[in-house]
Amino acid sequence: DVVMTQYPLSLPVTLGQPASISCRSNQSLVYSDGNTYLNWFQLRPGQTPRRLISKVSNRDSGVPDRFSGSGSGTDFTLKISRVEAEDVAIYYCTQGTHWPPGTFGQGTMLGIK
């Protein structure tokens, strides 16, 4: 199975400040069709997991543009340009390139300082 490693695991951020979460895979996530199936999810307390980003940098419908994804190959980043209170959540990266299975990172807990 592909191993996904996220860091940091805990990220306290001041409201209005940027935040960045990194995700690294132990294999390239470039699929034979040329796409890179790296996704980012948000898990708020008591809510259903929500996909924010697919294929490295494509925001899902309704996702605020303060969320952005970047990266290639094995190294990826989720950035929040200005953290808001509603962004308090656990963030996961996951890959769909080497499926099955779709492996998750350990999760990064974003909180407010």
Place this chain on the structure above:
Amino acid sequence: QVQLVESGGGVVQPGESLRLSCAASGYIFENYAMQWVRQTPGKGLERVAAISYDENTIHYADSVKGRFTISRDNSKNTLHLQMNSLRPDDTALYFCARDSNFDFWGQGTLVTVS
């Protein structure tokens, strides 16, 4: 719109069984892979089982292999997870999710083994 609705969770004793279901609507169910994922406070999100659109590919997490069985009924737009020999560490909120890239999720069904 895409909807996934899980059911079948409950409280059981160790060693007992449960069958979870996930009713899908709003899209062509037979065209998509499906997955079960569980959430626990201590372990976060953990993939449990996955099945391809045509059932030709099935995968289980090592922690459930031999005890859980994933299946789908494309005629009824339903995904199932048969869970046997349940253990306390199977206690979790179980979600079904669509596609190998988890684009849609249900609201979850709670399984408590105690």
